[in-house]
Amino acid sequence: MKKWKMNSFVAVIVIGAVLSTASCGYILHPERRNAHTNRLDSLTVTFDCLWLLAGIIPGVVALIVDGVKDTWYFAPTEKAELDLHKDQLVAVGLGSELAVEVNAVAEIGADVTLRLLDESGSELVPGVGTRVQAGHSMKPLALLVDDSVPAGRAKLALFVDGHLQLSRAVEVHQR
Numbered sequence: 001m002k003k004w005k006m007n008s009f010v011a012v013i014v015i016g017a018v019l020s021t022a023s024c025g026y027i028l029h030p031e032r033r034n035a036h037t038n039r040l041d042s043l044t045v046t047f048d049c050l051w052l053l054a055g056i057i058p059g060v061v062a063l064i065v066d067g068v069k070d071t072w073y074f075a076p077t078e079k080a081e082l083d084l085h086k087d088q089l090v091a092v093g094l095g096s097e098l099a100v101e102v103n104a105v106a107e108i109g110a111d112v113t114l115r116l117l118d119e120s121g122s123e124l125v126p127g128v129g130t131r132v133q134a135g136h137s138m139k140p141l142a143l144l145v146d147d148s149v150p151a152g153r154a155k156l157a158l159f160v161d162g163h164l165q166l167s168r169a170v171e172v173h174q175r
Contacts, residue, residue: 024044024047024048024051024062024066025041025044025047025048025066025069025071025072026065026066026069026071028044029041029044029071032069032070032071032073032074033069033070033071034069034070035070035073038073039073039074040072040073040074041072041073041074044066044071044072045066045072047062048062048063048066048072049063051063094145094146094147094149094151094172094173094174095144095145095146095147096144096145097142097143097144097145098114098116098142098143098145098156098170099140099141099142099143100114100140100141100142100156100158100166101138101140102137102138102158105135105136105137106132106133106134106135106136106137106138107134108134109131109132109133109134110131110132110160110161111129111130111131111132111160111161111162112129112130112131112132112138112141112158112159112160113127113128113129113141113158113159113162114127114128114129114141114142114143114156114157114158114159115127115143115156115157115159116143116145116149116154116155116156116157116170117154117155117156117157118150118154118155119153119154119155124148124149124150124154125143125144125145125146125148125149127143127159128141128142128143129141141158143156145172149172150172151172151173151174152171152172153169153170153171153172154169154170154171154172155167155168155169155170156168156170
């Protein structure tokens with residue numbers, strides 16, 4: 001009976017050590033390792049901090065491992081998916097500027113275009129675009145919503161090599 005208790009105790013210690021050294025973000029999000037995007041996942045940081053309740057050493061190890069491996073930050077693909085699923089309506093007045101900034105390095109060269117479209121898919125203002133070279137970041141793209149744009153619903157759309165990547169509903173209103 002005593003041997004069983006000792007084996008259980010050792011198993012708990014080993015499992016605890018493995019979990020604390022591997023950390024939450026490092027285990028749950030391997031795609032995030034070394035993929036820094038400037039968009040913090042507060043849930044992962046919170047779980048790392050909760051390890052401090054178990055003890056100073058597991059908490060510090062969890063914070064260090066996730067901090068060094070950048071698993072606190074959403075991966076570029078996760079960020080795009082999060083932006084795609086936002087259902088909030090962006091309100092913009094005439095004479096305003098709509099801008100998009102992508103915080104990622106291009107894996108391959110691509111033509112990126114930002115367009116403001118009406119519900120039928122027609123451009124409301126001329127689109128702006130740029131060519132992004134492989135290994136470089138994209139500069140912010142901005143559209144001016146001038147007086148020729150009718151008030152109402154529109155869609156801000158980001159195209160990469162002619163394919164829609166992200167879109168966001170926009171409500172254009174008079175100032």
